Amino acid sequence: MSEFEINTLLNNGLIQQALYAFAFLFATWFAGRCAVVTNETGNANLFSKIVISGFGLSSIYFLNLQFTYVDFHLKNYAHSLYNLKESGADISSRGDTAIELFGRGNASEVPGMSLIPADPIGIVFIASLTLIILASIWMSGSNNE
Numbered sequence: 001m002s003e004f005e006i007n008t009l010l011n012n013g014l015i016q017q018a019l020y021a022f023a024f025l026f027a028t029w030f031a032g033r034c035a036v037v038t039n040e041t042g043n044a045n046l047f048s049k050i051v052i053s054g055f056g057l058s059s060i061y062f063l064n065l066q067f068t069y070v071d072f073h074l075k076n077y078a079h080s081l082y083n084l085k086e087s088g089a090d091i092s093s094r095g096d097t098a099i100e101l102f103g104r105g106n107a108s109e110v111p112g113m114s115l116i117p118a119d120p121i122g123i124v125f126i127a128s129l130t131l132i133i134l135a136s137i138w139m140s141g142s143n144n145e
Helices: 003-041 046-086 093-103 120-138
Strands: none
Touching: 003 046, 003 120, 046 093, 046 120
């Protein structure tokens, strides 16, 4: 496989992940809207709160999964370029930079996937979304006087 083919596979994978991320961002937004409407009515029953919580948590889970897939694609990209370089093929300086940047010092190892995003900002984002949705469902509003 050539460097061009590896780049093409990465780009196709990132396009796919972007489409899924948009879909799950919409689902997360919809869960947030459901949570707000549930809290605004003031008389939501326990069953609807549980169903909306389940929907919100599952949409956040799949959104988190998209973040971890992007990191997984990038680590696989670095690993594939490393293997190409080790096989004796010439790679560009862009490929060398990708090995250093995305390989994180261990591009020779086969990458594994984790459900915890590698980016700390991603962790904060997912945790914030989770708290916003659950708090808006289960905490009562402050407009009662």
